[in-house]
Amino acid sequence: MTGFDHPERRPGLLGAVTVVLTAAAGAIDVVTYFAFNQVFASTMTGNLVLLGLGVGQGEWEQVLDNVCAIAGYCGGLVVGTLVCGVAMRRLPWRNAVGVALTVELVLLVAVGLYWWGVDDGSVIAQAKVVVLVVGAGLAMGIQAAAMRYIGPAGTPTSFLSGTVTNWVSSLVELHTPFAWNWNSPLRIGVIVVAAAGNAVVQRQIPDLAFAAPILLVLLAMVMMARVTRANHGGLVAGEPQFAPVPGAAVPDAEPSKPAVPAEPAEPAEPAEGSAPAGVGRLLGRVIDQGGEPRPAAVTLVDMAGRQVHRTHTETDGRFDVRPPESGQFVLICTPHRMGGGAHRPRAMMVAVDGVAVTHEVVLGAT
CATH class of the missing domain: 2.60.40.10 (Immunoglobulins)
Structure with a gap:
């Protein structure tokens, strides 16, 4: 569900950041799916199911592949959380999210350069796919950790089962007033479109498939910079405190009475x-x-x-x-x-x- 914890001058743009990063997750999952025995860089539910399937059928190569993907993602969660935590000692949380996205972009570029630059006949080419999957998993874990600080709207940019559940259920709830929410269906749709588009690129020009998630994360960084610049007033260092369940609209503030x-x-x-x-x-x-x-x-x-x-x-x-x-x-x-x-x-x-x-x-x- 869409919602933000703090007053925003650009709440729509902040929501758009989550949509673009969801597209990046869909695009990078296509690359790792084709390159590394049908594993995902960001969708951990699928990896866990495949891990159990591999154990049950005794396909230990499949198990090792999924362990690499899951370990990379969990490592990214650790890195992303630490990066945001250190950044928020001196910066507002929006800036900290931008710092984490910068780390994600640098990591993706490094993995991409390795992917494009290593000759398949070289000695280090044997680790090429492992580096791709673990590095992509690290990047997606950093992204997921950073998006937690945007609030309820930012949490799911790759694992969308909860998004589908909340959005569809909200359409038919009888105990709350109906309110159309664009962010959830956009994220649901864009991950499909991004995966389909990058699958076409992967089939036609495989070397360019990894460029799509890099460009999408770069676009999200530019948008996040605009959000940060538009909301610089009144912000202090530290993590946001999320507001309780709303009851009524809160108007803007008037000058306070003297002490x-x-x-x-x-x-x-x-x-x-x-x-x-x-x-x-x-x-x-x-x-x-x-x-x-x-x-x-x-x-x-x-x-x-x-x-x-x-x-x-x-x-x-x-x-x-x-x-x-x-x-x-x-x-x-x-x-x-x-x-x-x-x-x-x-x-x-x-x-x-x-x-x-x-x-x-x-x-x-x-």
């Missing part, structure tokens, strides 16, 4: 993870113009751009942010995306100096 001293509270025992003594706390509510609470992610960023605290509002719109130290910070309230168009975060400067203060953030349509 006022919080009402005195009864002394309480210090809770685990509470702010250091003498630092103070940031309390508040996120509401709409009618005074109703609205769900949002609340992030505190220091003046060096580092995320120092992140939480979500309670059901009544209240939040409790615990700064690690006194000083100036940026408080960012990001309304959860709950249908409709794009919504902007609300950012404001706050001062923390040993006294608890309350910030009431009012959201409203622009």
Whole structure:
């Protein structure tokens, strides 16, 4: 199902990235299917079934082929997750996805150069197909790991059984309002079209078949760069926190009300993870113009751009942010995306100096 965790200025383009990468997965599966005993670089369900079939029939060459493909893909998942994790220490998640796609592209180009450049009569030609399948599996694993950070829309770009299940079921659900979703059928259709097109290339000009997934991943990188550039405002380093199940549309943010001293509270025992003594706390509510609470992610960023605290509002719109130290910070309230168009975060400067203060953030349509 299509859905994004954060407000987007280009949600359609972000969804298109998943469609293009799905086409890349379909195109590269065709190459490995013909080159290496009918195994897939990205579709692990098929490889697992073939692995079991090989074990059951005692075809150990088939078993070895599928183990190579599965090991390559799992290795790519590890690499992709580590790349995104390291990148998100300093970059927003969209940039981290772009970094992972860059690693995937470099790997595909390297495998392609090896595939095209090695003479079939040379000594290292014996490992040519193994390098192709393991390298392609690594690339698809990196892609799958990176797409997890796009959210529900980005998760399946190769294993589409869940996409088919969710989309077809959503067409006939009686307990929810009908809403047409273009992203899922596009991904379902494009993987078939890409596989068919590259099968024709594989039959007519085999040496060019591996160029198709490389060009498609390059196109996805260009599109992801546009998404990142369009959404640079208000983003901080770190992984996105996915929003809960939507209930109603959240409007764009209006300027927040000035900070006022919080009402005195009864002394309480210090809770685990509470702010250091003498630092103070940031309390508040996120509401709409009618005074109703609205769900949002609340992030505190220091003046060096580092995320120092992140939480979500309670059901009544209240939040409790615990700064690690006194000083100036940026408080960012990001309304959860709950249908409709794009919504902007609300950012404001706050001062923390040993006294608890309350910030009431009012959201409203622009």
